[in-house]
Amino acid sequence: MTQLKLAIWDMDGTIVDSREVIQAAMCRAFGVCGLPEPAYEETRKIVGLGLEEACRILAPDYHDPAGLSTAYKEAFVARRTEENFVEPLYDGAEETLKRLAEDGWLIAMATGKSHRGIRAIFEMHPLEQYFDTIWCADDGPGKPHPFMVEQCMNALGCEPHQSLIIGDAIHDIAMGRNAGIHTMGVSWGFGRADELHAAGAHEVHDTFASLNAGLLGFEQKISSI
DSSP states (O other), X not given: OOOOOEEEEOOBTTTBOOHHHHHHHHHHHHHHTTOOOOOHHXXXXXXXXXXXXXXXXXXXXXXXXXXXXXXXXXXXXXXXXXXXXXXXXXXXXXXXXXXHHHTTOEEEEXXXXXXXXXXXXXXXXXXXXXXXXXXXXXXXXXXXXTHHXXXXXXXXXXXXXXXXXXXXXXXXXXXXXXXXXXXEEETTSSSOHHHHHHTTXXXXXXXXXXXXXXXXXXXXXXXXX
C-alpha cells in the first residue's frame, strides 16, 4: 500500500518574501496609533502569531490592541493596492511545490494570514492549484497551538508520522512539535537558523536545494515503514 505523505507549509517568510510589506504595514499602523515604530528585529519575532496577540507583544502597554490590529490590516491593504506592488516568491518555492504535487505528496497550508490575505497571494501567484487543504488564522486557534496542523491531517486522512511542517518561524516549529509531527525550519525568512534549532526543529535548511533533499529523505523514511 502506498504510504501517504503530507507537507504542511507556512506562507509568509517560507513561500512568499513578505518581510518588506509586513514591516512597512506595522510601522504605518504604529504611526497611526501614535506609537513609535517597531524595529524590524522586533517585528520579525511575532510573524505567524495571531494579529492581536502579535500587537500585544509589540506594544504591551498600548490600551487598544484590537485598534492597533485594525490599523495594521488597513495599512497592509493600502500597501498591497499600491501600483506595481508584489510580494515575491522565494526562488525555488513554486518549483518545489510543483515537484511535490507531481510526486504524489499531499500539500497543505497552515498560516497566520487571513483568508483575504491568502486570496491576494493566489491572485498574484498561481499557487492555489498545489494545495489540498488550507487553514489560517481565521479558522481557529493560532500558532503555536496545534489546531491548524491537526485540521490539515484530519482533512487529508494523514497520521502524524506521515506529516511534516515547513516554516521559517519558531512558532511554526512549536506548532508542529505540539502536533507531534516532523518539523523543518527554513532560514531565509523571519527566523534565524540558531533560533529554529533552539525551538526544537528536527531539521533546518538554508536553501531550497537542501530542503528538497530533506523532503526526499523523509519520503524514503516513511516509505520503508
